[in-house]
Amino acid sequence: AEAEMAEEAILGFLQTREEIADSGEFAAAHGLDHSEVVNVIKSLHGFRYVDAQDIKRETWVLTEEGKKYADVGSPEVQLFLAVPPEGISREELQKRLDPSVFKIGSAQAGKNKWVEMGKHISRKVQHVDDKVKDMLTRIKDGQGIDADSIKALKARKLITPQTWKGYSVKRGPNYAPKRKKAATDLTRENLQRGDWRDLEFKEYNFSAKGPPSEGGHVHPLLKVRQQLKNIFLYMGFEEMPTNNYVESSFWNFDALFQPQQHPARDSHDTFFLKAPSTTRELPEDYLERVKRVHELGGYQSRGYGYEWKRDEANKNLLRTHTTAVSTRMLYLLAQKKPFEPKKYFSIDRVFRNEAVDRTHLAEFHQIEGLICDRGLTLGDLIGVLHDFFSRIGMSKLRFKPAYNPYTEPSMEIFSYHEGLGKWVEIGNSGMFRPEMLLPMGLPEDVRVIAWGLSLERPTMILYGIDNIRDLFGHKVDLGLIKKNPICRLGNN
């Protein structure tokens, strides 16, 4: 309503007058709020109803101290009024006044020759005017005061300069005494009524900025995952279906020739499910061959020589590695005749019962790649690892012999980190054992080379994050998710 009143006043005024010389004076004269008047002028100027010119003025505003004196009077007057006609002792006066009022008041009142300062304080005049208070009040009300007073008040830090901004306003090329509201949309009703003929449409503003997008920030892990997916796809790998977090011990461990007493199968390392606690179905004939290879060996292996228990294999768990999925895929592949070579990859979540710290979470993501073909060698694995890791910007690699129950040989992968100036472990790899592949029914000369790494590690290196909890989990740093830089894997 205030805006409408201001608009009416401005356009009405310009109907008979050449110019509004000063928007501040105009607002005061019409009892309008200046900031509202300014908003209306800007809008009218935008639509060229008026031409507005900036005007600036140095004005004065009261400091906190100045505001206080404008309210309750200057300290010198407060002091004067506290001195009775018969005079007063210094101690008594000091008791009656605020310390700052006494200090400033006595200095000023003394200088004005209003009082005689000493052990005994007495009046030298009968009456005083509070000129300071009057001046401060005038300034507060936007009225002018003389230059000497300004100087004095400024010296006492009771006023401070401020730039006042306003406008002078003249009629513009589109001036009209009343603003026509420009239509923004052509509606069905406009067409039916036919009033579209008389409507004035708002022009398109092609340089208007859209609202900042607040939703839909892609998480750094997902960005890095997408880049890795692209790399695997360029290299001709197919993605494995990893949409089952719950897995049976059989597929997670037994099928991988991981013995049932292995410490990783302990509840200290693995999350077992309470309900449903066991799996419903396993391929029975394959299971028999797995049991036999654990207990007695075969395929030129001696096995582990323990009593393999079905109950242990049935236990449901949250998969501890995506190699459980690789195992299922290889088993499926082995059922297909004739044999078909395959390159598979996956990037998805795994779970381990770990103490959480800066570098460990109980839930993280694994990147896994495997190639299944006749006659592959360790040389092929090393070659593929060089190819894969150089595509993510890690071209200096070293390998260290390692142990996995399901691979032989096994190699830990290290990469030279330029930023850290040292070799860091980035993954694990190996060739799947015959004890794992042959019970599946894969042909004897088929070899599988495979490797795995976490998605979090390269993401943290890439984004310079040193606490994994900022990246993922319930303590995730939302600011980091919203404002993360564009980072790309690779050397460029």
Ligand code: PHE
């Ligand atoms: N499954 C292994 C791990 O969880 C990674 C790996 C995958 C090792 C494939 C060798 C071959 O660390």
